[in-house]
Amino acid sequence: MAKHNRKPRLCLVSSSGGHWEQLQKLQPLIDKYEGFLVTEKTQFPEKAKYFMIQTDLKDKLMPLKMIVNGIHSVGIWIKERPDFVITTGTMVAYPFYLLAVLFHKRIVYIETFGRANMPTEAGKMMEKHADLFIVQWETQVKHYKKAVYGGCLY
DSSP states (O other): OOOOOOOOEEEEEEOSTHHHHHHHTTHHHHHHSEEEEEEEOOSSOOOOSEEEOOOOTTOTTHHHHHHHHHHHHHHHHHHHOOSEEEEEEOGGGHHHHHHHHHTTOEEEEEOOTTOSSSOOHHHHHHTTTOSEEEESSGGGGGGOSSEEEOOOOO
């Protein structure tokens, strides 16, 4: 059976703020391949195709919000069928990370630029299954087994 020759489909997902700013620097990948952006819905207009509910670990409603985001991400996954999940973190990316693991898709995790001297919770969670784990500071390499220094996205 012959495989079709379609371009890889990319899902670029991150939380809002600095994670989102960094992820947007990868727009040339979406231009070259086929892809879409996912972030959190905030008061600021963003150029994403999909928006998730904003949450963090300290949010008392985080478990409920994660369930809603998980259901929403399954719908996005079915519609878009990505081959790669590329993320700078954090909680909004976790459902897509789990779907990539479940469906044996490639995961590229880019550790945030904002953390030079210690690991992040998202990085520690996602390193296990990441096919490529990139750090933006040389000092971050020592905190992760799979890290490769890729330089700064800015």
